[in-house]
Structures are given as structure tokens and as C-alpha cells.
Amino acid sequence: RKEVEQDPGPFNVPEGATVAFNCTYSNSASQSFFWYRQDCRKEPKLLMSVYSSGNEDGRFTAQLNRASQYISLLIRDSKLSDSATYLCVVKNNAGNMLTFGGGTRLMVKP
Amino acid sequence: DAGITQSPRYKITETGRQVTLMCHQTWSHSYMFWYRQDLGHGLRLIYYSAAADITDKGEVPDGYVVSRSKTENFPLTLESATRSQTSVYFCASRTGTANTEAFFGQGTRLTVV
Numbered sequence: 001r002k003e004v005e006q007d008p009g010p011f012n013v014p015e016g017a018t019v020a021f022n023c024t025y026s027n028s029a030s031q032s033f034f035w036y037r038q039d040c041r042k043e044p045k046l047l048m049s050v051y052s053s054g055n056e057d058g059r060f061t062a063q064l065n066r067a068s069q070y071i072s073l074l075i076r077d078s079k080l081s082d083s084a085t086y087l088c089v090v091k092n093n094a095g096n097m098l099t100f101g102g103g104t105r106l107m108v109k110p
Numbered sequence: 111d112a113g114i115t116q117s118p119r120y121k122i123t124e125t126g127r128q129v130t131l132m133c134h135q136t137w138s139h140s141y142m143f144w145y146r147q148d149l150g151h152g153l154r155l156i157y158y159s160a161a162a163d164i165t166d167k168g169e170v171p172d173g174y175v176v177s178r179s180k181t182e183n184f185p186l187t188l189e190s191a192t193r194s195q196t197s198v199y200f201c202a203s204r205t206g207t208a209n210t211e212a213f214f215g216q217g218t219r220l221t222v223v
Binding site for chain 1: 141143145150151152153154155158160168200202206211212214215216217
């Protein structure tokens with residue numbers, strides 16, 4: 001079983017739609033969680049950190065469920081520019097390493 | 111320029127040759143990482159370094175060598191390139207503080223023929 005798992009998609013949604021991605025992690029000792037965004041043939045970039053209480057940044061909301069060991073990302077009012085691959089990332093304090101999920105591809109259509 | 115840079119951006123090499131991918135960061139971040147990204151596998155950690163002269167293996171270290179004689183540089187060497195090492199390689203850096211962002215270089219697209 002992979003340490004961080006995501007549905008690879010693609011998720012095809014119309015502009016203005018709300019879309020949600022989930023990610024599960026296997027290591028209960030994981031301490032920090034992030035969502036990264038990766039555009040085609042580019043490097044990953046931080047979208048947002050995920051805090052225990054949940055957090056929101058504009059149209060993006062991230063939530064963490066430690067009991068069930070999953071992280072979610074909600075995108076409201078999807079834009080064409082949201083089309084990308086979204087990477088779930090988990091950090092274990094023991095090694096300060098980031099472990100990446102395989103990514104979920106989002107395609108927003110006009 | 112400030113940031114994290116990788117070179118070369120593209121490289122084609124032959125099986126059996128040694129090739130070195132360079133990574134340079136200007137922030138004095140303590141941690142540096144090398145990942146490879148392949149279709150169906152996502153980003154996998156090859157090696158990482160917590161500080162100068164401290165390196166450790168990641169998930170897929172076989173066939174790779176790293177060094178970190180200076181904080182700002184973290185070269186990755188393929189000792190004898192194989193076709194299975196055809197991939198996109200990303201270098202990243204971050205501070206040692208929890209919950210801080212990792213910054214990635216633009217990647218090196220390596221093809222082994």
C-alpha cells in the first residue's frame with residue numbers, strides 16, 4: 001500500500017463547478033500536511049498547508065481528518081486556470097521528508 | 111538570481127555513462143531533496159540532505175550518488191545510467207522548521223538511450 005494515495009482522475013468539470021479531492025495517508029505519525037499544485041511539465045508549487053482545524057484560502061478549503069487519516073481539498077467556483085494536477089503531501093517529523101501522493105488531475109472546461 | 115535552479119534542463123545520455131545533475135539554492139535552506147517523477151509513480155524521493163556533509167537515502171536511491179560539500183549545492187550523479195533512469199528529476203529545498211514550504215527547481219528532463 002502506498003503511503004499517500006489519491007484518485008488520479010481526471011476530474012472533468014465545467015467552469016463554476018465545485019470539486020472535491022480526497023487523499024488518504026497510512027502513517028498515523030504524520031504531522032504536517034499540504035496540497036501542492038503542478039502544471040503540465042512544470043515544478044510543483046505549494047497551494048496551501050492543511051491545519052487540524054481546517055483552513056480556507058479564497059475558493060480553496062482544506063480539511064484534515066486525523067481519525068480517518070484523510071485530507072481533502074475543495075475548490076469552489078472552478079476556473080479554467082485551476083486545471084492542473086493537485087498533489088497531496090505528507091511530512092513525518094522523524095525524517096523531515098515530504099511524501100507525495102500520485103496526484104489528482106483536474107480539467108476545468110468552458 | 112535568488113531561488114533554486116537546476117541544470118541542465120534537458121539531457122540525453124547513453125546507457126552506461128555517468129551524468130551529474132546540478133542543483134543550487136540561494137536561500138541557505140538546510141534541507142535539500144532530489145525526487146524523480148514518472149508516470150504512474152508520482153514524485154519519489156531519491157536522496158535528501160539535512161545539512162552540509164549530511165545525506166541520507168530516500169525511497170529509490172539505487173544507482174544514484176549525492177554529495178553536499180556546500181549548503182547551497184546538492185548534485186545528483188547517476189554512476190552508470192540505465193534506461194530505467196529516464197525521468198524528470200526535481201530538486202527541492204526547505205528550512206528545517208515544521209510546516210514550511212518546500213521550493214522546487216524547474217526540473218531536469220533526462221533521457222537515457
